[in-house]
Amino acid sequence: MVSLDEVGLQYGGASGGRSAPEVLRGLTFTIPEGGFRWLLGPSGAGKSSLLHLLHLAMRPSRGRLVVLGTDVGLAGRRQLPRLRRRIGMVFQDFRLLAHLSAYDNVALPLRIAGRPEGQIRADVLEMLRWVGLEGKAGVFPSELSGGEQQRVALARAVVPRPALLLADEPTGNLDEVQAERLIVLLKRLNRLGTTVVIATHNDGLVARHPGPSLRLERGRLVGDG
């Protein structure tokens, strides 16, 4: 469950000085466990900033933010990294490591978490199968299409089995067919119980996959439902 109560964000923190404007203001909404939300709004509305907050990259400058049952403002320093491991993120520019194969990119979060190599293999191969890339395990990102790279990035985000999956313009660099394929995967993940939030400008995609949405304008929530 994700819940915001009068959340505001000022880059530089609450002590960022009077000159720093609030880029998010008075945000109050809840996403239930296993819920789905499109995150919509014009450029500069604050969509990425909101995803950064939900990804715990920043703390709100004001208000109360609860992510997966933890009050972020009250959480200790040690609690946040643990909580963050339960959150997956997919970016528009994929952010794969160029010197690692598709397999090793997907394996990375499990290796960082210290999972023994023997346990990793089955999960990584299952993930690559899930995104339709079982034949490309040994291939490097530069040899994959944009859609394939994004599916590797999705597999990497999903392999630790996050409870919350955030995606920031995940189809921004993809053609329509690849974009469609990615959204189908994200919606399937949501049906399996993961809470999913997708920020997008792609109105066609939203029209083809109607679902509840949060709409931001100039840092304020102007639509929820």
Ligand SMILES: Nc1ncnc2c1ncn2[C@@H]1O[C@H](COP(=O)(O)OP(=O)(O)OP(=O)(O)O)[C@@H](O)[C@H]1O
């Ligand atoms: N690191 C930063 N430091 C200061 N201000 C920032 C920073 N990142 C974003 N902003 C400001 O916050 C506001 C919201 O930006 P944000 O990137 O969240 O919007 P967005 O809705 O995701 O836009 P887009 O759709 O173009 O990606 C903008 O005014 C932007 O200039």
